[in-house]
Amino acid sequence: MRCTVLGAGSWGTALASLLAGKGYTVTSWDKDHAVLDDIARNHRNERYLPGAPLPATLHANPDAAKALEGAELVVLAVPSHAIRPVIIEAKRHIHAGTPVVCVAKGIELDTLMTMSEVLEDVLPVPLHPYVAVLSGPSFAKEVAKGLPTAVTVAARWERIAKQVQDAFHTKMFRPYTSGDVVGVEIGGCVKNVVAIAAGISDGFGFGANSLAALITRGLAEISRLAVRKGANPLTLSGLAGLGDLVLTCSSDLSRNRTVGRGLAQGKSADEIQRELGQVAEGVRNAKSARDLARRLGVEMPITESVYRVLYENVSPREALTQLMMRETKPEI
Template identity: 40%
Template sequence: MSKVAVLGAGSWGTALSIVLADNGHDVRFWTHRKEQANEMNATNRNKKYLDADIPKQITAYHELENAIDDVSAIIMVIPTKAIREVCNDLNKVLKHTPVIIHASKGIEPGSLKRISQVISEEMDNYDYEDITVLSGPSHAEEVGKRLPTTVTVSSVTSSNAEFAQDLFINESFRVYTSTDMIGIELGGALKNIIALGAGISDGLGYGDNAKSALITRGLAEITRLGASLGASPLTFLGLPGAGDLIVTCTSPHSRNWRAGNMLGKGYKLDEVLEQMGMVVEGVRTTKAAHQFANEQQIEMPITEGLYQILFNDEKPKDVVEQLMSRTKREEMDDISAFKNTDYPQ
């Protein structure tokens, strides 16, 4: 079995550590907070982030150099905004070249780079082809309970994807492979925008009809943008697309849904983020997707509406009324995203 370092001590990092430990791997769990590492080692719990027993094969570290010593793989599960900083810290202490797998879901505002691009840009001795991504419909709370979960891993280098598949797959955590890195990462990031919208819809009390429409039209937006950036539209019908979108838009486990729900009930964004106490990636991703849509000249009315709510203090109800009164059109206009069969990977 392998020695693996998991960087990021939130709920998702904890859940993936449990999967790896169940598979018999020696898991090094890294947090930059010394008190958190000490508490985890003493109690076998990560109480603040995930209410689950932590197997004894998991040891928590607060010193990065010790956590990554002689590991065969590094799993990066950290917020988008911290990726560059952690990569720079890794460059200072990493003395070998383990496989790097990331399970973060976001796009960097400003640069509009996907996580794999940021990692390969910042890490010494790693090219884009060396990075692997893990994504799919996977609430940490359910993974921690060993409930059936299915995800996808993707890398330009097939051997890296197969390595990640073998590392994680077990009877409760099924893993597929894909070569569409662009689609896998965009699906995992952009669904958080629509989840914010679904939470707002529920917070306003608009019911299942509205939320179903929002999810469906949101998928059309995600597909349009993804196809314009080189992803296969079919990827967005799979686990990291429609699968992740459904689970994130319909469950109170989703922090993006919860944040949107509070916005729909009248809370301001600053109040929401303060009460959540955890990163809400959909907020940053909305800003990035809004910029993407403008640059690619892609119509994304739901994303535009959420951008106005989050950053221009528009009232959610007013934005919904604007969306409902848009010029009438043919629904299947969006099928044009599927007509191109030459998709760069």
């Protein structure tokens, strides 16, 4: 199988390495030519996956048309805000019947579309049934090391979900299939916002009680938004919901949790992301998820609080007080 991975950041590189390790012909593309050169010449990506050797069969090409030539599987692994411009450029080179798998987690700021909705907005109608999303508790560094990982692949056509599942399945990477595209996407997107709140809590030293409350109440508001968008609520108790939320809220590898810890220390989001050197999707998604929730009339107090800290200069401690002093109510 010929595969093209658009985006050579940490996650794109880890997935490209996984596919190449299965013996597929894999080509990475990215706008950062230095990263592609490192992959092609040194079989490394020291910018995003330092210390991780890559298969010699993983190729790189800065020309999108050439990178996509003959592709039988296309993986979109650029940040969520770059999905639209990248797929606009790529669509001319994607053949009919080719699965297009989006692994970016986000809601587009201007349109409030999920990533699959953005793809369907850009791609020709015959390609819409071939759109799939891959999400779940999966840090790139651990996947690159070959540590056991389980994720969810969602597509509207069961045949496409199964095809993508088979493409990625290895003895250490286990995808499950789902037909609930929107549930998988909302779970993957909004958990990043809750993880920022978890990082703030951790930065203040609030302990395990606070983390457990944030994860539980965060899952409740993620589920409300997803269900309002038409999701199956059971999806949010699975890998792309609770699984991804627990991972992102509790691990030091989480960029979004790191953002929260930095906010608790008085740093700005821009300063923290410069230090990270990578995108923390929760910063943008705090705004887009909050705006989508308001459009749909869904109450999301944790997301609203993170938004206020990031975009309205509310201090993290003040946001916490406002969150805790809301009117009391039944849990369910």
